[in-house]
Amino acid sequence: MSADPGFFTVVDAQRACREFSDAPVPDALIDRVLDAATHAPSAENRQPWEFVVVRDPQRRARIGDLMRRAWEQHGREHSVGRLSPELFTAVDRGATGSISAAPVLVVAAADTTRCLPVTVPSSIFPALQNLLLAAGAVGLGSALTTIATAFADELRTVVGLPEAVIPVAVVPLGVPARPLGPPRREPFAAHTHRDHYGTPWTTP
Numbered sequence: 159m160s161a162d163p164g165f166f167t168v169v170d171a172q173r174a175c176r177e178f179s180d181a182p183v184p185d186a187l188i189d190r191v192l193d194a195a196t197h198a199p200s201a202e203n204r205q206p207w208e209f210v211v212v213r214d215p216q217r218r219a220r221i222g223d224l225m226r227r228a229w230e231q232h233g234r235e236h237s238v239g240r241l242s243p244e245l246f247t248a249v250d251r252g253a254t255g256s257i258s259a260a261p262v263l264v265v266a267a268a269d270t271t272r273c274l275p276v277t278v279p280s281s282i283f284p285a286l287q288n289l290l291l292a293a294g295a296v297g298l299g300s301a302l303t304t305i306a307t308a309f310a311d312e313l314r315t316v317v318g319l320p321e322a323v324i325p326v327a328v329v330p331l332g333v334p335a336r337p338l339g340p341p342r343r344e345p346f347a348a349h350t351h352r353d354h355y356g357t358p359w360t361t362p
Contacts, residue, residue: 168295173341175299176252178260178332187296188262188331194292198284201277207285210265210317220316221265221306221328222258228308229253253305260299260330264289265317267325282326289329299334302327 192209200206212218233253237246266286268278286302293300306313306328313325350359 164295168291171338171340172291172294173338174301175330175332175334175338176248176301177256177335178299178330179335180261181333183262183298183332187298188264190296191289191292191298191331192264195285195289198288200281200284201273204273204277204281206268206270206273206278206281208267208269208319208323210267210319212263212265212317213261217316218258218260218263221263221313222255224306224309224313224316225258225303225328226254228305232308233305252301252303257301257303257328257330260332262331264329264331265313265319265325266327266329267319267323269323271322278324278326286327286329293331297333298331299338300329300331302329304328 188211192211195209196205196207212221229250234250237249241249266282266289268282270278273281290300290302304327307325310325313319313328314321314323317325319325347359351357352359
């Protein structure tokens with residue numbers, strides 16, 4: 159059985175991007191990443207995802223204001239001391255402006271008339287993971303953010319979501335402002351067990 163090395167190259171390089179250049183993002187690339195998103199599994203194959211692609215500067219600014227307010231009112235205090243200084247600085251910069259400065263914000267939502275509310279996460283987040291990986295594959299930076307949903311009703315108003323369609327995340331898309339470098343991850347074996355928790359996973 160052979161594996162596609164290109165796929166694993168994309169997976170191994172995937173990481174959050176919080177600063178973007180002004181380079182334009184063609185609609186064709188957005189089509190490609192959203193098509194990939196919709197090939198994810200969903201509970202009962204209900205496919206409840208709805209995506210609002212926000213290019214309008216004023217709407218992006220309003221979404222950015224929701225991010226900033228949520229971060230300043232709750233997120234910053236919760237995160238300080240829990241994140242490394244380097245990561246905290248990056249998250250702080252992103253939440254207060256650099257994420258909403260991306261040329262595209264994708265508001266991902268779930269239509270609860272097409273699924274059970276309890277299955278929203280298991281349907282939407284696989285689609286978003288596909289979206290993130292596809293973005294990396296076509297050379298775009300991205301990040302999975304949920305902080306703006308702290309003001310879900312206001313976010314719904316900004317992009318005109320009906321009452322039954324609930325916002326789940328905001329994903330910025332754009333060309334990274336600088337090379338991201340590889341993600342920092344602990345080895346999978348450090349958190350993998352064979353047959354019983356506490357029995358290390360080892361391979362010959």
